[in-house]
Amino acid sequence: MQCVVFDMDGVLFDSEALVLQCWEQTAKLHGIPEIQEICHRCLGSNADMARQMFLEKYGADFPYDTYKAEMSAKYWENVEAGRLELKSGVREMLTALRAHGWKTGIASSTRAVIVRKEMQHFGLEQMFDQIIGGDMVQHSKPNPEIYQTACRELGVLPAEAYAVEDSYNGIRSAAAAGMQAIMIPDLLPPTPEMEQLAAKIFPSMGEFQQFLFG
DSSP states (O other): OOEEEEOOBTTTBSHHHHHHHHHHHHHHHHTOOSHHHHHHHHTTOOHHHHHHHHHHHHOTTOOHHHHHHHHHHHHHHHHHTTOOOBOTTHHHHHHHHHHTTOEEEEEOSSOHHHHHHHHHHHTOGGGOSEEEOGGGSSSOTTSTHHHHHHHHHHTOOGGGOEEEEOSHHHHHHHHHTTOEEEEOOSSSOOOHHHHHHOSEEOSSHHHHHHHHHO
16 A cells, blocks of 8 residues: 545644634633534534534524634634644654655545645645545545545545544545545544444554554
8 A cells, every 4th residue: 555545634733622622712602502512523524514413403593604603713813823733743744655655645524725725834735646625525524435536536446545534434434435544533532433444543643654664
């Protein structure tokens, strides 16, 4: 195998923790209960699915778009203030993959324009051969479409590529696509289901790099 496709949020960037923090601030202002639970359920989902899950929990009249815009404004304020950080070992892993001639891609539920914006923020866009955003496919994770699309665009068979994920929906998506799913947990711990679906579970990106290249 000489291809790795990465999820973005919670794998490359410590963004899921920052999003949760911004949602918690928004929830406190507006008295929204159980925000951590719904945010955890939404991990790995695209914007449409997340919106649907919020409305199912809080009711059809819940002003999701208003609160989401407020949360997003807080998030980008934090990004511009330098509070979004790369996950440990990411830059080293990408450098090693390039040095060994491996193909690299991103399969993120986040919209492609946002993925590219965050890649540019860290100077990483040139490190990836393909970037697939959640708005470029019809079905959200856990459906395998986004990983199938990434492999097709990269010119590799799913069985010949690793997918690196932190979320349950992401691991389900990658495994259903027929890829070697690698879990590096972020906000949520591995479950028995994840242990069954994932080819390997590593505590850090550095340990995955060690597994690949010694």
